[in-house]
Amino acid sequence: MTTQTIPTVTLNNESTIPQLGFGTLNVPPGRDPTPENSAKTAEIVGLALELGFRHIDTAQMYGNERGVGEAIAASGIPREELWVTSKLGNGNHRPDDVRRSFDETLEKLQLDYLDLFLIHWPLPTLYKGDYVSTWKAMTELREDGRLRSVGVSNFQPAHLEQITEATGVVPAVNQIEVHSYFRNDAAREATRRHGIAVEAWSPLGQGHVLDDATIADIAADRDKTAAQVILRWHIQHDHIVFPKSMHRERMKENLAIFGFELTSDEMATIDGLDRGQEGRIGPNPDHFDWIPEQTR
Numbered sequence: 001m002t003t004q005t006i007p008t009v010t011l012n013n014e015s016t017i018p019q020l021g022f023g024t025l026n027v028p029p030g031r032d033p034t035p036e037n038s039a040k041t042a043e044i045v046g047l048a049l050e051l052g053f054r055h056i057d058t059a060q061m062y063g064n065e066r067g068v069g070e071a072i073a074a075s076g077i078p079r080e081e082l083w084v085t086s087k088l089g090n091g092n093h094r095p096d097d098v099r100r101s102f103d104e105t106l107e108k109l110q111l112d113y114l115d116l117f118l119i120h121w122p123l124p125t126l127y128k129g130d131y132v133s134t135w136k137a138m139t140e141l142r143e144d145g146r147l148r149s150v151g152v153s154n155f156q157p158a159h160l161e162q163i164t165e166a167t168g169v170v171p172a173v174n175q176i177e178v179h180s181y182f183r184n185d186a187a188r189e190a191t192r193r194h195g196i197a198v199e200a201w202s203p204l205g206q207g208h209v210l211d212d213a214t215i216a217d218i219a220a221d222r223d224k225t226a227a228q229v230i231l232r233w234h235i236q237h238d239h240i241v242f243p244k245s246m247h248r249e250r251m252k253e254n255l256a257i258f259g260f261e262l263t264s265d266e267m268a269t270i271d272g273l274d275r276g277q278e279g280r281i282g283p284n285p286d287h288f289d290w291i292p293e294q295t296r
């Protein structure tokens, strides 16, 4: 597997992002940024880079930016061949904290610039409902070249409407929960209507959709694994994905999704597994208000 085989998606600012990346939530399990945890993150992300992943998705709240930075530094891969995304912690929404924590993110990642920085959650019930000033501060980070693209995560249609109307700046991506049990049509449609790329988080439903009998049938027909079929479904829906795994064989499997194509019937069958709101595995962004202990 070489990086040439991973297609790119062109964002609304003309940047090109690898459509398949590597997710680092719970790499390793536990979010304490201890030296042991950082070393484990560095080992796992280092393996992902060795196998061919060139796009890494991390976040301030994952507690693992230092380990990601160590892996990147040790890899020797030229910076311009990598795409690195991080996300603003829920405790850092005030504009001064946006700027301060962005500096910390770059320092932890040992990078001069970040490819993409996202507001992790809109938190509409916190900060007096003001995610607009957070968004404005995020967009200003691009001015000195240390941030290439800016976006959001878990933004519902109304949240997208509000920030674009208030600032005139359209996010490059919206990273939202999407998998075969939760198509999240309303958020996907609103995202695309604004010309924003869809990033699908928990593309494998954190493993829950892997045992589905319908997926298993398609996988058996195609001589592929369930994970490959689901990831392929995402790719054909033009989602940007970054499945997480701690295991070499699974990482290799997740990279090997570009040599086959699902038929329109197979796509429609998988589309039909959607369970609407019942299929959601993560929190509802309209109500989510968690702030990690260290930034309260």
Ligand code: NAD
Pocket (backbone or CB within 6 Å): 022, 023, 024, 025, 026, 057, 058, 120, 153, 154, 175, 176, 200, 201, 202, 203, 204, 205, 206, 207, 210, 225, 227, 228, 242, 243, 244, 245, 246, 250, 251, 253, 254, 282
């Ligand atoms: P995922 O959907 O990637 O599933 C991960 C699970 O699937 C793990 O248990 C893993 O062992 C298993 N798995 C992976 N590949 C497999 C394979 N080939 N065969 C069998 N099992 C396999 O879950 P995720 O980690 O929640 O989501 C991916 C990434 O999305 C995260 O790591 C993170 O970067 C991002 N994310 C973002 C948000 C957000 O709020 N923006 C929320 C959740 C996740």
